[in-house]
Amino acid sequence: MPETLIYRLNFKRVPIKRTKPEERIKDFKSPVILGYTKAEAMREASRCMGCGLCIQGCPARLDIPGYVQAIARGEFENSLRIILRDLPFPEICGNICTHRCEDNCVYSEPVAIRHLKRFVAEQFKDYAPVINHNKKESTGKKVAIIGSGPAGLTVAYYLSLYGVDCTVYEALPVPLGMLNVGIPKYRLAASVIEKEYNFVKNAGVKFLFNTKVGVDIPFKKIYDEFDAVFLGIGTMMGNMTGTPGSDGKYVYHALDFLRMANLGETIPMGKKVAIIGGGFTAMDSARTALRLGAEKVYVLYRRRAEDRPSYPSTNAEEEMEETVEEGVEFWWKITPIEYVKDSNGFIKGIRYWKNDMVPDPRGGRLKPVPIKDVEFFVEVDTIIEATGQVPNLSFIPSDILQNLKMKGNEIIVDEKGRTSIPKIFAGGDATNETKDFISAVADGNKAVKGILEFLRIDFSTMRKVECLKVSEEMKETFGKDVVCDEFLNVQ
Ligand SMILES: Cc1cc2nc3c(=O)[nH]c(=O)nc-3n(C[C@H](O)[C@H](O)[C@H](O)COP(=O)(O)OP(=O)(O)OC[C@H]3O[C@@H](n4cnc5c(N)ncnc54)[C@H](O)[C@@H]3O)c2cc1C
Known part of the structure; x- marks a missing residue:
């Protein structure tokens, strides 16, 4: 075993502080988990040996060693940039992700990947000044996103960076679907949802709340007027x-x-x-x-x-x-x-x-x-x-719905989020079996590729940025498919 590896092996996880159960059950505001301090986060991050096994556990294939090791070096901005390449919701993820990545960690006390992501996201009130978006000029293409859950907003955020005009139709008065109306506030604070919703909105995404497709606007009108439609409708029934x-x-x-x-x-x-x-x-x-x-x-x-x-x-x-x-x-x-x-x-x-x-x-x-x-x-x-719970597809007229292929209660999509109907893409809980936040984000990333290809938006000519060396190695090893390198100024 190389000496450096022996030197860096550290089996003990830095403990995370929690509020006392008898205190926290008094209201919805007391968080269950309190975050790491800077010193704790850097110490915990330095346990990562960079083996990359965690990436295989992550549906969105985030460059986990890349952003964790950046934290260990105290490079918080860089860490955030790496996360934002594939995930526009670092703090939400840092609070509620099912963190299957940690189940793959070689340590019996896995590196606290989720808490580390939360730590780095908490260092920034707004991510926009950090990542220096290189947003493309308008392509003149319009995409409708039905549902403002994490799948829909991942699509909206990354497509808007590619110069696509994105409009989100949301039945509820609030954004982010089950993250806002399912997960209780003691696990995911309203301020975190607001911060990351604003981040997506400020990338140029338009939102129409209290707008239930099929009730407040016919699906057919959206289908006819937009160049593509993404169904991020979750399982609301x-x-x-x-x-x-x-x-x-x-x-x-x-x-x-x-x-x-x-x-x-x-x-x-x-x-x-x-x-x-x-x-x-x-x-x-x-x-x-x-x-x-x-x-x-x-x-x-x-x-x-x-x-x-x-x-x-x-x-x-x-x-x-x-x-x-x-x-x-x-x-x-x-x-x-x-x-x-x-x-x-x-x-x-x-x-x-x-x-x-x-x-x-x-x-x-x-x-x-x-x-x-x-x-x-x-x-x-x-x-x-x-x-x-199951998806509610009653808003789609029967002549269109009859061509939508389903497997049980799930809409069938391919690896680019395409459904059996041209122009209609889908992702998130309505399509996948895992039904968790990070799978919805992963589905959104896949659909971004599918939609860009469908709209014939050429992204090969765009500026490529150089990623951290470790990220390139990871991509080679795991065939990682990065959607948005072009837009993020990763040093
Ligand atoms: C109680 C609970 C706790 C959970 N805890 C966790 C957790 O700890 N970790 C985790 O990873 N995952 C958790 N999940 C799962 C996670 O919330 C979902 O996997 C994720 O939100 C799915 O995202 P989505 O984009 O598919 O859609 P959703 O978040 O379900 O959002 C779908 C959106 O579409 C809108 N919509 C639907 N139909 C229409 C229409 N016709 N017109 C307009 N808008 C429409 C809905 O109003 C909704 O806002 C939890 C789920 C629940 C219910």
């Missing part, structure tokens, strides 16, 4: 289980519950809350219920702890740890039979069975099968179903 008693008072789908909480609306609810589900939407619903004053919160999931969505991963472990330390109770292998109501329609509790996990004859995961001999009951007055 919640699946309800249909359990008897679901029509009782204080029964919600998690998407509605979280949206109301995030928009500051009053939510009629009781003090004993059951969440049905086991993914990050379930955890966020449980923790939101606590912050809204619930005294007892149970998460009821039909499988075992190790079968919950996105497990095993450091993200799933951290999320569970934080939720448990806040006082939420998890009950595994549960099948609700009925949401029991009183004579006024208020929920009194849940009748349920416990499940056995049995091999599925079709293969795959063990299947939960209720043991119906014994019934149980838990007293609750509020039920939140975090049982999945």
Whole structure:
């Protein structure tokens, strides 16, 4: 082993500070994680050996060793520039990314990539002066983006740098989709969303809020008037289980519950809350219920702890740890039979069975099968179903929709974000299986390439900038496809 490597090996992660659970559950403003200081960040970043295995875990193939090692050298501007080549939301990512990159790290205590990204983003109030955009003149081409989630805004941001006129149609009054109305503010502060929304907007992107395509403007008008259309519509329609008693008072789908909480609306609810589900939407619903004053919160999931969505991963472990330390109770292998109501329609509790996990004859995961001999009951007055969501495509007229190829509930796209219909591109939760923020960004980057090619915008003639040496090596090793080198002044 080379001497330098032995010298740099450092197995111990610099600990990150967290607020005390009993303090943070008092409101939505107290962040769970407090960021690194400059000294801590540089110390943590210096653990990175530059092997690049992390890049394979990142759907957007960010140049992680490039920006982490720049932090270790104290070159924060350079680090930010490297991140912004493929990701216009460094601080959002630094707060909520599922950080699968860290699962690939060779250390058993992985380099804290997500916290480091947050640190570097926090050093700058505005990124624009740092990156010195070399924005191209208008091409005269117009692209409509339906949905202002991370997929849509990645497309809007990078296309606008290429001189494309981008208009974002958004049904909600606020930008950034599920990041704003799904993820609670204790994990992602409103100020962070505002900062990075402004960054995209200031690149010249136009926004039309409270504009639901299919209601406030027909899809056909957009399709006819724009040179290309990107669908970044996410999965905004919640699946309800249909359990008897679901029509009782204080029964919600998690998407509605979280949206109301995030928009500051009053939510009629009781003090004993059951969440049905086991993914990050379930955890966020449980923790939101606590912050809204619930005294007892149970998460009821039909499988075992190790079968919950996105497990095993450091993200799933951290999320569970934080939720448990806040006082939420998890009950595994549960099948609700009925949401029991009183004579006024208020929920009194849940009748349920416990499940056995049995091999599925079709293969795959063990299947939960209720043991119906014994019934149980838990007293609750509020039920939140975090049982999945699907895209709502009803805004697309049937003559167009019939040609849109789907796989189950997902729109099929190719490696350039093209759907089966010419001119229509798509990405994000409506198209991918991973359904997380960084996958939506990765999809957006792919669609940028597809749309530029479709619009015949020649980007080969544009100024190429020299990347850090390490980045070039990474690109060679992993076939990394950088979309926006041309525009960012990376030294
Ligand atoms: C509770 C919760 C917690 C999560 N936590 C995490 C996390 O910690 N880490 C992580 O990586 N991911 C997390 N995710 C997932 C992440 O939020 C999504 O993967 C990501 O937001 C998907 O981005 P998107 O661009 O596909 O669309 P979305 O963010 O879903 O946004 C879609 C947008 O399209 C708009 N839209 C839809 N139809 C129309 C129409 N007809 N007209 C106009 N506008 C329309 C919607 O209003 C919405 O704003 C979480 C999701 C939820 C629900």
